[in-house]
Amino acid sequence: xxxxxxxxxxxxxxxxxxxxxxxxxxxxxxxxxxxxxxxxxxxxxxxxxxxxxxxxxxxxxxxxxxxxxxxxxxxxxxxxxxxxxxxxxxxxxxxxxxxxxxxxxxxxxxxxxxxxxxxxxxxxxxxxxxxxxxxxxxxxxxxxxxxxxxxxxxxxxxxxxxxxxxxxxxxxxxxxxxxxxxxxxxxxxxxxxxxxxxxxxxxxxxxxxxxxxxxxxxxxxxxxxxxxxxxxxxxxxxxxxxxxxxxxxxxxxxxxxxxxxxxxxxxxxxxxxxxxxxxxxxxxxxxxxxxxxxxxxxxxxxxxxxxxxxxxxxxxxxxxxxxxxxxxxxxxxxxxxxxxxxxxxxxxxxxxxxxxxxxxxxxxxxxxxxxxxxxxxxxxxxxxxxxxxxxxxxxxxxxxxxxxxx
Amino acid sequence: xxxxxxxxxxxxxxxxxxxxxxxxxxxxxxxxxxxxxxxxxxxxxxxxxxxxxxxxxxxxxxxxxxxxxxxxxxxxxxxxxxxxxxxxxxxxxxxxxxxxxxxxxxxxxxxxxxxxxxxxxxxxxxxxxxxxxxxxxxxxxxxxxxxxxxxxxxxxxxxxxxxxxxxxxxxxxxxxxxxxxxxxxxxxxxxxxxxxxxxxxxxxxxxxxxxxxxxxxxxxxxxxxxxxxxxxxxxxxxxxxxxxxxxxxxxxxxxxxxxxxxxxxxxxxxxxxxxxxxxxxxxxxxxxxxxxxxxxxxxxxxxxxxxxxxxxxxxxxxxxxxxxxxxxxxxxxxxxxxxxxxxxxxxxxxxxxxxxxxxxxxxxxxxxxxxxxxxxxxxxxxxxxxxxxxxxxxxxxxxxxxxxxx
Numbered sequence: 071x072x073x074x075x076x077x078x079x080x081x082x083x084x085x086x087x088x089x090x091x092x093x094x095x096x097x098x099x100x101x102x103x104x105x106x107x108x109x110x111x112x113x114x115x116x117x118x119x120x121x122x123x124x125x126x127x128x129x130x131x132x133x134x135x136x137x138x139x140x141x142x143x144x145x146x147x148x149x150x151x152x153x154x155x156x157x158x159x160x161x162x163x164x165x166x167x168x169x170x171x172x173x174x175x176x177x178x179x180x181x182x183x184x185x186x187x188x189x190x191x192x193x194x195x196x197x198x199x200x201x202x203x204x205x206x207x208x209x210x211x212x213x214x215x216x217x218x219x220x221x222x223x224x225x226x227x228x229x230x231x232x233x234x235x236x237x238x239x240x241x242x243x244x245x246x247x248x249x250x251x252x253x254x255x256x257x258x259x260x261x262x263x264x265x266x267x268x269x270x271x272x273x274x275x276x277x278x279x280x281x282x283x284x285x286x287x288x289x290x291x292x293x294x295x296x297x298x299x300x301x302x303x304x305x306x307x308x309x310x311x312x313x314x315x316x317x318x319x320x321x322x323x324x325x326x327x328x329x330x331x332x333x334x335x336x337x338x339x340x341x342x343x344x345x346x347x348x349x350x351x352x353x354x355x356x357x358x359x360x361x362x363x364x365x366x367x368x369x370x371x372x373x374x375x376x377x378x379x380x381x382x383x384x385x386x387x388x389x390x391x392x393x394x395x396x397x398x399x400x401x402x403x404x405x406x407x408x409x410x411x412x413x414x415x416x417x418x419x420x421x422x423x424x425x426x427x428x429x430x431x432x433x434x435x436x437x438x439x440x441x442x443x444x445x446x447x448x449x450x451x452x453x454x455x456x457x458x459x460x461x462x463x464x465x466x467x468x469x470x471x472x473x474x475x476x
Numbered sequence: 477x478x479x480x481x482x483x484x485x486x487x488x489x490x491x492x493x494x495x496x497x498x499x500x501x502x503x504x505x506x507x508x509x510x511x512x513x514x515x516x517x518x519x520x521x522x523x524x525x526x527x528x529x530x531x532x533x534x535x536x537x538x539x540x541x542x543x544x545x546x547x548x549x550x551x552x553x554x555x556x557x558x559x560x561x562x563x564x565x566x567x568x569x570x571x572x573x574x575x576x577x578x579x580x581x582x583x584x585x586x587x588x589x590x591x592x593x594x595x596x597x598x599x600x601x602x603x604x605x606x607x608x609x610x611x612x613x614x615x616x617x618x619x620x621x622x623x624x625x626x627x628x629x630x631x632x633x634x635x636x637x638x639x640x641x642x643x644x645x646x647x648x649x650x651x652x653x654x655x656x657x658x659x660x661x662x663x664x665x666x667x668x669x670x671x672x673x674x675x676x677x678x679x680x681x682x683x684x685x686x687x688x689x690x691x692x693x694x695x696x697x698x699x700x701x702x703x704x705x706x707x708x709x710x711x712x713x714x715x716x717x718x719x720x721x722x723x724x725x726x727x728x729x730x731x732x733x734x735x736x737x738x739x740x741x742x743x744x745x746x747x748x749x750x751x752x753x754x755x756x757x758x759x760x761x762x763x764x765x766x767x768x769x770x771x772x773x774x775x776x777x778x779x780x781x782x783x784x785x786x787x788x789x790x791x792x793x794x795x796x797x798x799x800x801x802x803x804x805x806x807x808x809x810x811x812x813x814x815x816x817x818x819x820x821x822x823x824x825x826x827x828x829x830x831x832x833x834x835x836x837x838x839x840x841x842x843x844x845x846x847x848x849x850x851x852x853x854x855x856x857x858x859x860x861x862x863x864x865x866x867x868x869x870x871x872x873x874x875x876x877x878x879x880x881x882x
């Protein structure tokens with residue numbers, strides 16, 4: 071928690087500094103003490119420590135002078151080369167070197183795009199609910215946010231259009247529409263092909279950008295792959311970001327942006343960092359070609375199995391009136407409890423009972439989601455999933471009985 | 477270069493985005509083609525690739541689950557522990573965990589401090605000349621800058637005081653005074669103890685912060701160590717940053733901040749990055765205790781030798797009317813050529829002749845330094861230094877003859 075005592079520096083803070091709200095950031099080692107469904111942390115037991123160690127030794131042997139030196143702002147060349155190949159093969163994105171930038175995870179990509187486009191009081195649209203990291207980033211820069219409801223096939227585009235029309239009537243052009251198209255964080259929902267195409271036309275019509283966050287792209291375990299918005303967009307209005315955090319390992323802190331050349335050039339000026347994770351980039355460039363495809367197969371099996379365990383456990387244990395999503399990939403199931411329950415209020419009791427989840431309210435920029443929660447099946451082990459859901463069900467049932475007897 | 481063609485996104489950029497100037501960032505692999513005195517890149521041949529490889533293997537064996545996972549915003553605990561010990565031993569700074577934050581090199585530290593304190597049009601004071609990365613960072617956020625002249629023992633504090641008085645008369649409190657106290661970038665000058673103490677009193681009197689960038693602290697090869705401003709400051713007005721970039725290796729992208737607890741807490745909210753270079757942090761935590769002290773001894777020998785080679789070569793070859801500094805550590809010698817020469821204009825010719833240097837004008841936020849240049853003796857080899865200076869001298873002499881004959 072941020073303390074409330076006054077400090078002599080208080081008067082010197084910037085608007086961003088004065089606007090600060092309490093930090094809400096998790097430390098994974100603290101979650102290890104319980105059955106943790108709270109964060110989007112990758113499965114700890116499948117992290118490829120041995121093959122990364124081999125890759126580190128090879129990278130330092132063959133390229134030690136460059137791996138330990140400052141690097142190019144746009145990204146270390148060996149990793150850019152590996153990324154361009156991967157984008158073509160996996161994402162169906164045929165990018166040139168001038169269209170990509172290596173970033174410190176998806177987080178730096180998001181931070182850079184916010185700084186490049188969003189001024190204080192600017193409007194940004196996003197899915198409701200959405201990834202809380204994006205909400206925090208926008209709050210830090212004083213942005214206004216309007217969240218558009220989700221449907222089972224992605225954002226409600228009728229609602230999007232009418233929001234855009236209302237904003238246009240007020241003279242407001244939103245700086246971007248933020249979309250997580252595959253196995254969305256937190257709902258697990260994927261946007262349909264038809265909606266992706268329609269979204270592009272809407273962005274074009276209203277003169278705004280689509281910021282496509284495809285963090286979970288590589289983790290589809292069922293259903294058909296759907297082309298990225300970036301690859302469908304004929305207007306050059308889409309900025310694409312994704313990451314190696316959910317696949318090679320979040321500790322590598324390696325993600326990337328794909329965007330029109332001019333955007334990448336602008337970011338090259340804002341990004342003053344001596345090169346992103348140069349050492350990690352050389353290790354990743356060594357690791358990815360030999361290891362990523364096979365490792366993805368393993369991960370898809372693990373997360374598919376965990377998802378099935380979780381969906382089965384929810385069906386078996388949760389009380390009537392509870393609903394949940396059933397994703398084709400990624401890390402998350404989104405649960406809606408009966409009206410009147412408050413998942414933020416219930417969280418301390420859940421932790422006492424040995425589990426934790428993400429309260430739904432964190433995923434809305436403007437209220438709502440009190441009776442909802444996000445469950446991640448990525449971090450808890452196979453063996454923990456059903457017992458954890460049983461605890462959740464016990465908690466919810468107890469709460470329902472209590473409120474019925476009031 | 478940023479292209480000038482219009483892009484459909486142009487109307488959407490933020491103030492930061494619209495304010496963009498051409499990128500001025502170096503790629504070290506391009507400098508390897510000539511005798512390069514331009515950047516503050518560490519000596520490539522002494523980068524500890526083999527021992528870092530060993531440390532990577534050990535870190536992944538013992539801590540693979542955490543080294544490849546998301547990390548704590550404030551920094552991976554093993555590295556924070558190692559840093560606190562190092563700060564006490566080397567820097568004489570007795571900090572608590574809540575006073576430190578691990579950052580992606582000094583660059584992320586600088587970016588965070590700028591975001592926490594500096595709004596558009598805010599005033600920041602710094603040494604003239606200063607590190608151009610700091611100037612770029614401030615330009616990106618639309619800050620106003622006033623640079624205070626350097627004397628042989630550091631910033632001219634009489635000039636600082638009169639600038640602060642003028643600003644006060646205009647109702648302006650500068651957000652910070654940026655100081656590189658040891659072997660300053662670019663002049664190589666160290667601030668005297670008396671001036672450090674007086675600077676603290678001035679900051680206190682005028683209600684502003686000292687941002688102390690001690691990137692070169694560990695590379696003193698002659699003269700007596702001078703206590704850091706942070707350790708001398710009784711008011712808690714100093715924020716200290718330094719880095720492992722110049723010692724373990726810039727490619728690690730690991731630096732840190734030491735600051736009052738409240739500042740670190742605020743930064744913990746602005747810093748949304750899933751943890752800084754988690755993998756690299758675990759490797760560094762493994763490498764530093766066993767390797768850093770001995771490696772520093774080696775580096776001090778190398779840079780001392782190179783500095784002597786450069787100073788000797790300057791004395792032997794440069795024409796009369798040229799002066800230069802003689803640093804006790806760090807990477808840089810600052811050269812002043814006779815009036816009328818323009819080092820920016822001369823740079824393309826220098827490159828044709830096989831050398832490069834940093835034109836002095838880049839190191840001033842508000843003009844000046846046309847006849848000055850920064851020479852780094854860190855990146856070129858022992859054997860390259862005298863031949864490189866000979867080329868510089870030939871270039872300068874030729875230019876002087878040409879302008880004399882006009």
